[in-house]
Amino acid sequence: MQSKDMKSKDTSREMGSKAGAVLVGCLALGFGANALAAETLRYVALVDGGKQAGQQVVTVRDDGTTAVDFIFKDNGRGPELKEEYRLAADGTYQSYRVQGTSTFGAKIDESFTRSGNQAQWKSTSDDGRQAVDGTALYSPLGGTPAGFSVAFNALSKRSDGKLPLIPSGTLTSRKVTDMEVQCSGAKRQVQLVAVTGVGLTPTFAWATTGANPRLFAYIYPGYLQLIEDGCQADANALEARQKVAEGEALVDLAKRLGHPLAGATLIRNARVFDSEKATLGPASDVLVRGGKIVSVSPAGKDKTQADNVVDAGGKVLLPGLFDMHGHMGRWDGGLDLAAGVTTVRDMGNDNATLQQMIQEIKAGTLMSPDIVPAGFIEGESKFSARNGFVIKNLDEAKKAVDWYAEHGYPQIKIYNSFPKDVLKDTVAYAHSKGLRVSGHVPAFLRAQDVVDSGFDEIQHINQLMLNFFVDDKTDTRTLARFYLPAEKTDALDLDSQPVQDFIAGLAKKQIVIDPTLATFEFLHQRAGEMSPIVADVADHLPPDIQRGRRTAEMNIPDDATASRYNRSYSKMVEFVGRAYRAGVPVVAGTDEMVGFTLQHELDLYVKAGLTPAQVLQIATWNGAKYTRTLDQRGSVSPGKRADLVLIDGDPTANIGDIRKVALVIKGDMAYYPSEIHEALGVKPFAMPVKVGTAK
Numbered sequence: 214m215q216s217k218d219m220k221s222k223d224t225s226r227e228m229g230s231k232a233g234a235v236l237v238g239c240l241a242l243g244f245g246a247n248a249l250a251a252e253t254l255r256y257v258a259l260v261d262g263g264k265q266a267g268q269q270v271v272t273v274r275d276d277g278t279t280a281v282d283f284i285f286k287d288n289g290r291g292p293e294l295k296e297e298y299r300l301a302a303d304g305t306y307q308s309y310r311v312q313g314t315s316t317f318g319a320k321i322d323e324s325f326t327r328s329g330n331q332a333q334w335k336s337t338s339d340d341g342r343q344a345v346d347g348t349a350l351y352s353p354l355g356g357t358p359a360g361f362s363v364a365f366n367a368l369s370k371r372s373d374g375k376l377p378l379i380p381s382g383t384l385t386s387r388k389v390t391d392m393e394v395q396c397s398g399a400k401r402q403v404q405l406v407a408v409t410g411v412g413l414t415p416t417f418a419w420a421t422t423g424a425n426p427r428l429f430a431y432i433y434p435g436y437l438q439l440i441e442d443g444c445q446a447d448a449n450a451l452e453a454r455q456k457v458a459e460g461e462a463l464v465d466l467a468k469r470l471g472h473p474l475a476g477a478t479l480i481r482n483a484r485v486f487d488s489e490k491a492t493l494g495p496a497s498d499v500l501v502r503g504g505k506i507v508s509v510s511p512a513g514k515d516k517t518q519a520d521n522v523v524d525a526g527g528k529v530l531l532p533g534l535f536d537m538h539g540h541m542g543r544w545d546g547g548l549d550l551a552a553g554v555t556t557v558r559d560m561g562n563d564n565a566t567l568q569q570m571i572q573e574i575k576a577g578t579l580m581s582p583d584i585v586p587a588g589f590i591e592g593e594s595k596f597s598a599r600n601g602f603v604i605k606n607l608d609e610a611k612k613a614v615d616w617y618a619e620h621g622y623p624q625i626k627i628y629n630s631f632p633k634d635v636l637k638d639t640v641a642y643a644h645s646k647g648l649r650v651s652g653h654v655p656a657f658l659r660a661q662d663v664v665d666s667g668f669d670e671i672q673h674i675n676q677l678m679l680n681f682f683v684d685d686k687t688d689t690r691t692l693a694r695f696y697l698p699a700e701k702t703d704a705l706d707l708d709s710q711p712v713q714d715f716i717a718g719l720a721k722k723q724i725v726i727d728p729t730l731a732t733f734e735f736l737h738q739r740a741g742e743m744s745p746i747v748a749d750v751a752d753h754l755p756p757d758i759q760r761g762r763r764t765a766e767m768n769i770p771d772d773a774t775a776s777r778y779n780r781s782y783s784k785m786v787e788f789v790g791r792a793y794r795a796g797v798p799v800v801a802g803t804d805e806m807v808g809f810t811l812q813h814e815l816d817l818y819v820k821a822g823l824t825p826a827q828v829l830q831i832a833t834w835n836g837a838k839y840t841r842t843l844d845q846r847g848s849v850s851p852g853k854r855a856d857l858v859l860i861d862g863d864p865t866a867n868i869g870d871i872r873k874v875a876l877v878i879k880g881d882m883a884y885y886p887s888e889i890h891e892a893l894g895v896k897p898f899a900m901p902v903k904v905g906t907a908k
Contacts, residue, residue, distance in 0.1 A: 255442040256359060256428075258285050261599030263445070266437075267291065271359050283313075283357040288629070289596040289690040292316050296357050301327070304367035305350040311357070317735070317766040318692055321355040325379075332379050338740040338763040341380060349377040350384065352411070352757065354764050358439055362427035365406065365420050376410075381756040384410040389417070389458045392451060396444040403429045403451075405458055411757050413893040414544040415462065417455055434459070434543075435566030436600075460573070463543055467580035470547065470892060472883040476520030477502040478904060480857070482512045483525035486865065488532050488834040488848045491826040493865045496527060501855040504880035508851050522907045528875065529863055531829065532848050533856030535836025536582070536811050538672065538729050538802020543570060545807045546581030547893055551886035552808035553858035553871070555879045557582045558840055560626050560672065560727075560804070561589035561600050568620070582879070585840040587651065588617030590639075592630035596656075596690035601626075607635040611642050618646040623841045626672070627652030627663075629690045640667040649839075651727070656690045659683060664718060670725035670839070673804075674733055674785045677726060678702050680715060699736045699767065702781035707788060720796035725839055728789050730821075731814040732805035737778040740765040746805060746813045750872065753896040790821030800839055801832045812872050825868040855880055861899040873899040 258267035267285030274280060281296035294313035301307040309325040323336040333342045336354050350367055353360070368376050368386055376384040389405040402422050407415040419430040419440075430440035430448065434456050438448040480499040487494050496512035500519065508515065533555025539545070541559045549557060559567055567586055573579035589601025590613045597603050602613035610631075617625055625643050627636070633655050640650045644667065651670035654660050660671055660680035671677060678698040679689060687693065705712065719726065734745040743751055744762040751759050769775050793799050801818070803810035811832070818828045837847025846854045857878040862870030877884040883904050887897035 254359075256439055257442050257445065258358075259438040259440070259445065259448060260287055260436070261603070262449075264599060266599075267439075268442075269357060269359050269439070271362075281357045281359055283359075288598040290316055290318075290692050292321075294321065294355065294357050296360075298363075300363070303348045304363065304370050305348055306363070309351060309353065311353060311355050313355075314768075315355070315764075315766055317695060318768045319740070319765045320768060323353055323355050325351045325353065327351070334379070336740075336764075338765065339760065343379060345379060347377075349379045351379045352382070354761060358431055359428050361408075361418050361420070361431065364408070365426040365428065369424070369426055378410070378757075380760065382410055384408065389462075390454060391422070392447075392454050394444055394447040394451065396441065396447075401444075405455055407462070411755075413548065413755070413758070413895065417459060419451060419455075435563030456569075459543060460578070463573075463580070464578045466547070466892075467578060470884060470889055471580055472885070472904065474501070474504075474521060474878070474881050474883055474904065477507070477517060478521040478523065478855075478878075478883075479515060479517060479519035479907070480523040480525055480530065480859075482527055483523075483530035483859065484527060485509060485849045486529060486531045486826075486829060486833075488830050491824075491830040491834075493529065493826070493863070497530075499530065499849060499857070501857075501878065504855050506849065506851050506853050506855050506857075509849060519907050521904045523859070523876065523902060523904050525859055525902065528902065529860040529865070529870075530849060531858040531860060531864070532833040532837075533582075533846060533854075533858055533877075533879065534811065534832045535801065535840070535847075536803050536807070537800040537836055537839070538727050538804045539584075539807065540804065541567070541570060541581070541584055543573075543579060543581075546579060547889045548806075548808035549582045550580065550877050550879065550884050551874065551889040551893075551895075552811060553860075553874045553877055553886075554808065554811060555582050555856040555858070555877065556585060556836065556840065556842070556846060558585045558587060558802070558836075560587050560802070561598075561628070562586070564588075564601055564616075577882075580884075585842065586617075586620075586622050588613065588622045588625040588648075589628065590614070590625055590631065591628040592632045592655070594630040594690070597630045598628055604631075606632070607638055610635055610639040614639065614643045614646055614648065618648060622648065624649035624651055624669070627655065627668075629653050629656055629694075631655040633658055633662075636663070637666040649841075651725070654679065654689065656688050657685050661715060661718070664722060664724055668724065670727060670800075672727045672729070672802075674698075674728040674730055674789065675736075677728070677788070678705070678785060681705055681711060695736060695767065698785070699778045699781050702784045703777050705784060707784060707791060712788075716792050716795045716797060719792060723796075723798055725798040725800055726789070726792060727800050727802045728785075729802050729804045729814070730786055730789060730817040731810045732803060733782070733785065734813075735766045737769070737775065737782045738765055738767070739769050739775055746810050749813070749816075749869070750809055750898075753890075753898065755894045786817055786821050789818065790823060793818075793821070793823060793827075798835065798839070799831050800835050801828075815868050815871055819868045826865045828868055829864060829871075859902055861902070875899045875902040876904075 254271040256269040260266045266287045269283040272280045283294045285291040296311040298309040299307045313321045325334040332345045386408045391404040420426045432452045478501045485494045485497045498515040500507040534553045536557045539557040591603045593605045604610045649669045654676045675698045682697045682701045815828045837843040859876040861873040861875040864870040874886040885901035887901045890897045
């Protein structure tokens with residue numbers, strides 16, 4: 214069963230495709246679909262404030278089976294699914310089947326049957342049998358969005374409000390609020406429901422009222438609206454109401470898990486990592502007051518009468534980590550902070566939603582890392598990612614740059630459909646406004662072309678490797694931008710002159726690369742294999758996430774293809790190591806599941822040949838340098854923000870110890886990762902080191 218915390222698994226590695234992940238991974242929850250109150254029910258999927266990007270048609274046949282046709286296409290890709298099932302008397306599946314393709318083209322073929330107390334299932338990534346006593350709902354891996362309906366209806370029949378799941382888990386739901394809507398001129402009452410028991414955070418969906426509730430709308434604020442056809446006019450009002458309701462829940466979460474630091478706090482006997490020099494220093498005392506670092510002195514020398522004391526016991530103290538490639542959601546903050554991430558560079562978002570989040574963080578009502586925004590600019594096409602500004606010409610591009618400059622954005626991000634004929638002038642205009650320029654390589658160009666056009670930074674390892682595989686006729690807005698690197702990098706000679714010249718050019722111009730290696734592990738993951746991103750921590754995660762992380766995203770039909778894709782990916786990792794050693798600046802970003810992905814990204818840099826200390830420098834000093842916040846953060850230095858991470862281990866010797874976070878201080882708040890993880894259903898990685906009151 215997949216869930217909202219997995220939203221980035223399929224598509225937030227590129228912002229424009231996040232909607233597809235939500236629809237097939239997050240919002241689906243694996244529940245199948247139902248149309249209890251109609252023979253045929255149609256839903257529309259809307260992006261960019263009303264542009265239709267998909268639909269779902271649910272049909273109840275005369276023989277009692279339900280069929281679902283679902284398609285969603287955004288940013289050049291998306292899932293296509295056909296689902297069919299029959300329900301038992303208790304509203305759960307008696308039989309179930311879904312077939313089709315995932316967002317990135319992997320085959321989906323999954324079935325389930327229950328006969329008496331015996332249940333069995335089979336998908337492309339797992340199969341199993343299970344004895345079941347009483348009501349229990351199968352949780353498919355690849356179900357369609359309307360599948361909320363089966364869950365809502367089955368839950369309505371349960372007197373205890375709990376619905377056991379197959380293979381594991383228990384589903385619960387609660388009404389959050391309600392609202393009257395207009396559908397084709399008729400008034401209807403709908404309710405917002407918070408679903409828990411799958412994933413790491415609640416999932417919110419709108420349901421009908423009455424004896425047989427079903428899905429009315431699923432809204433992922435700022436990204437998409439899936440709603441019954443004929444009711445679209447009220448989608449924005451529903452979204453606004455949902456944002457308020459989610460905000461109230463998030464305020465409560467922040468109050469429960471954040472611990473205010475009043476007065477002065479003295480961290481005693483911590484080995485401080487010098488991020489500027491990439492060295493681990495001797496034991497020190499660090500004094501913090503008012504959210505800032507006051508002093509760093511040899512252990513035992515600071516005699517300040519602090520209000521609070523932290524006994525670090527010789528543990529390693531790092532500056533707060535940077536995730537340099539996020540697409541932040543309001544529920545992401547817990548996992549980020551628990552991983553020691555105190556700053557995220559958001560690489561493209563709905564502008565209004567992001568501005569709201571930034572204000573909530575400043576007000577202290579949202580538990581989250583600080584956000585450094587990058588302004589998203591896309592060109593108009595049938596492949597466009599519908600985020601930020603979508604422009605047609607230079608004048609519109611300049612207006613977008615102006616808006617971002619006026620709102621304090623330090624950089625812009627250019628995307629796949631950006632018109633190449635205005636690229637160089639747009640880059641120059643952004644530079645004239647003091648903004649850095651980064652992004653994907655627009656279609657029909659190579660990475661070298663955007664370097665020549667003045668880019669300061671390039672996102673994603675696939676965008677870099679495509680430099681050697683495309684020409685001016687290759688449309689990289691399609692799945693080709695994933696399959697070409699997977700197919701061809703294996704045969705690329707990294708010692709060849711073109712590769713060496715390209716790396717040398719990046720180094721000479723100090724073009725930053727944001728490779729997001731971890732997220733591109735999907736290029737070689739086969740069905741049934743645990744995602745490398747979470748392989749080292751899988752036993753800490755809830756069973757439904759473990760199961761979901763065994764699904765494949767690429768179409769890898771045979772062993773020979775798998776071997777080739779594996780070798781290609783290994784060369785991508787090697788390329789990053791070579792670039793770093795040649796002097797190319799690297800930043801550590803994710804574009805995937807928050808928290809855990811950054812930890813794996815750092816693992817991969819060590820695999821590429823960097824030392825753990827160099828990797829930590831990338832995740833701290835480089836993050837601050839290239840977000841232009843080095844005067845405020847990035848090192849444990851007097852005068853800087855008190856963004857601090859205490860590690861129960863030595864990540865300068867073993868980068869895997871980066872997972873053993875015992876305490877996080879972000880400004881004037883302390884967080885215990887063990888508390889956050891327990892609240893999210895994750896088995897903690899380290900015992901907390903708590904802030905004590907000075908005696």
